[in-house]
Each structure stands twice: as structure tokens, then as C-alpha cells.
Amino acid sequence: MPKSKRSQKISLTKTVRKGRERKEAIVEEVRGCVDRYKSVLVFETCNMRNTPLKELRARLRSSRLFFGRNKLIAAALGRTVADAYRVGLDQVSESLLGGEAGLIFTDEPLEVVQQALKDSEVPEYARSGFEATEDVTLEEGELPQFAHSMEPYLRKLGMPTKLVAGTVVLLCNYPVCVAGDVINSDQAKILQLIDNKMAVFKAVLTCHWSEGEFRPLSAE
Numbered sequence: 001m002p003k004s005k006r007s008q009k010i011s012l013t014k015t016v017r018k019g020r021e022r023k024e025a026i027v028e029e030v031r032g033c034v035d036r037y038k039s040v041l042v043f044e045t046c047n048m049r050n051t052p053l054k055e056l057r058a059r060l061r062s063s064r065l066f067f068g069r070n071k072l073i074a075a076a077l078g079r080t081v082a083d084a085y086r087v088g089l090d091q092v093s094e095s096l097l098g099g100e101a102g103l104i105f106t107d108e109p110l111e112v113v114q115q116a117l118k119d120s121e122v123p124e125y126a127r128s129g130f131e132a133t134e135d136v137t138l139e140e141g142e143l144p145q146f147a148h149s150m151e152p153y154l155r156k157l158g159m160p161t162k163l164v165a166g167t168v169v170l171l172c173n174y175p176v177c178v179a180g181d182v183i184n185s186d187q188a189k190i191l192q193l194i195d196n197k198m199a200v201f202k203a204v205l206t207c208h209w210s211e212g213e214f215r216p217l218s219a220e
Helices: 020-036 050-059 070-077 089-096 110-119 148-156 185-193
Strands: 039-046 064-067 101-106 122-124 136-138 161-164 167-170 174-177 199-210 213-216
Touching (some): 020 101, 050 064, 050 110, 050 199, 089 199, 089 213, 110 199, 148 167
16 A cells, blocks of 8 residues: 555745645645545636635535635645655646636535536626627617716716716717627626626536546536
């Protein structure tokens, strides 16, 4: 039986001294999860938001989900074959680094976890840098959904508006965004104001590790 690396020390010299004890506790917690759970899964998120991530945690309450501090978690798992906490975990570390990725420790069947991720998909407001998926144009005329006090702010966002008898009026057709174009912060705010949820929070599995065996998973 291979020698346990649970007590193996790793260098934290490149991390900030403040919170060192917390970092060491996370390393121990991650390694404890490796010992406790049958499987380790890496997932990547698209249009990351905190609320749907919390809902995903609730759906997988019997599992342990980590999101953030990926460099530290990768160090706990081991970044090379030589310092891997278990055989193959260095490949998990490699999959975890880069992008918005997280880790799931679980005893649930793979299909159950995949379904939990699928059930967590929800529409979200697009942010600056998002590639528009559709053309959105506001038609000339009254905009009764906006209070009169909003009119100066709408003009600040670039919309050609004015107040007419206390009602916000759009002076001409206004193209908010065009499909395929990258939206800016003003466009993102307008889409939010008109309640257009163009983006989708989505999480997909990218790899699976169990009992020393690592295998990539194709994202659908």
C-alpha cells in the first residue's frame, strides 16, 4: 500500500502570510475530502453568479464543493506526479487551473451530479464583455416602465430620451445591441433595466477522478 501523503507538508512561501493558518486548514480539508469521498470532479462555469452556485451546493448537499482559491487547492492535490496526494490528482490540478473552475468531492453517481448541474442552469443578465446572442432594439415612443426620475440616467447610458408631460419618451428607435457583438457596460445596464436576461449560468463537468483513475469528460 502506498505511503499516505496526508501529513506531507507543502510550501506556502508564495502565499501572503496573513491567513496562513486558514490556508493550511484548507489544504488539510481538501486532502481529508480525498480520503473521505469516492470521486473528485472538476467543473467549469459559464456566466458565473453566486446565487445559482449556492443552489448547486444545496442540490449536492451530501457532497463537498470548492470554488475559488484554486492555486491553493491545486497545491493540496499536488501539481506534479511526484507530489500528487494520490495517483492522478496532479491531472485534476491541471484541469482546475485556468478559467472559472471548481471541485466537487462526492459519493454520488456521475449521472446524479450531471443532473444537478443541468438543473442549476438559469438565465442571467449579461455583463460587460459578453457576446450578444440576439439583436435588441427599443422602439421610438413612450417608455412607461421607467419613472421620470430615470430619464437623466437613461441619457447618460446613451439613450436618446426626453421627458414629455412626466413620461420618458424615446426620440427614435434605439439599437441596444447586435447579435455577435461584445456588449459594453452601458449596454449591459440597459439590458438589465429592460429585464433582458441574455446570458445563462451553466456548469459542466470536465474531468473525473476515482481510485487513482483520471479521465476527462466532454463538456456538452
